[in-house]
Amino acid sequence: MKNTVLITNVQSDFGKNLATVFSREGYEVFLTDEVSPLLVKKLDYLVDTTDFRSEDMEQTFRENVIKPMATLEKFLPRLEAGTAKRIFYVSSAEASINETREKDGFAYKMSKAALHQFLQMVRNRLAPEGYTLRVFDPMSEKIPPQTSAESAFLYITRRRGTENHDPNRDDETTLVMRDAEGRQHSW
């Protein structure tokens, strides 16, 4: 049976390219969050590529946080029926409280900080049931969406280990953010 993936926000270049990569690799791909859960029997990967940028506080929060929460809630029973149980979100290193040196862009960065904290609690809740999470910075300003989609595909579908040291050591229990060039970012 084919692995299934649901990808949201395929209007974005990154989302579009990611859908292409998943299809090429033989996954059954469902697009957009408009699709009814009834159509999807089981879901292996939930890939939410929402990354909304605006200065409007409420709109940005609703797009970047509330909608992804609703999508997760809606499809959680389908993920339960799948085997991979992996959930993916897009963020940005500039939304790291520790790292950012930016002086504006409140609405976007605050919404992502809230999302990060939500995902920590999701991890706490779902990790015992075998779920794993991914947070990814596609580096859209710096590298082409094709490249970052290839990078995201591997990050989503491979086990995340501490590769350089012991390939068998699994590092899945901690929530981390990685960028398209494989760097890990602090919260």
Added chain:
Amino acid sequence: MQSVLITGADRGLGLSLCKEYLNRGWEVFAGKYMEDYDFLENLRHENLHVLRLDMGNAKSIDAAAEKITALDMLISNASLMGKVNCSFEEPMDLEAVWRAYNVNAVGPLTLVQKLVPKMRGMRRICFVSSEVACISLMKNRYNDTFPYPMSKAAMNMAVRILHNDMYEKGYTFRLFHPGWMKFREKDGTLAEEGKYDPDDIGKIAAAYFENPLRDENRLVMVDYDGYEWPW
């Protein structure tokens, strides 16, 4: 006379901070939200001005800011905790997530942006935050609701950006984690639940907010024991 605005001054830490700064000879603007608490009015101090202030309402924030002409220090203390049902076990109350974010993160930022042009002297901007704002320490922490930790993480981010922008312009910042304080009942007695008397934490917080630091260029979150918390 130096002046300070304290939000969420109806009770708890906000009220304790009002008393503390009045004792220190400051002019205190106190943000009042709860109709049914009159601790503030009962302080009856000539240097105390009580303002209606709902941190979830931009118009209310505008109106309160209008009444202040000059300010040395701003203390954003108000926050919405509220027991909300937000778990996967039952349908999530997503509007509760927005409400907490609006009151705890958007409101304080809006207030700061309104009042910055009126700040003078010390130019200090203080925020009461929480350990549940720490994203890196959230792993395996028991939490029965989503909205509050999410909103506090967002608030810390807002403070980080403000600090990045305004430190060079002469503004200094404080982020404070007060610990688990006892709730004060309407009759003035302290509840059993909780670890600290808000008056004791108020003394610690007031000193931390007012005293200069050696390294003002660093933004840190510090708790009632003086320990630094990660983000």
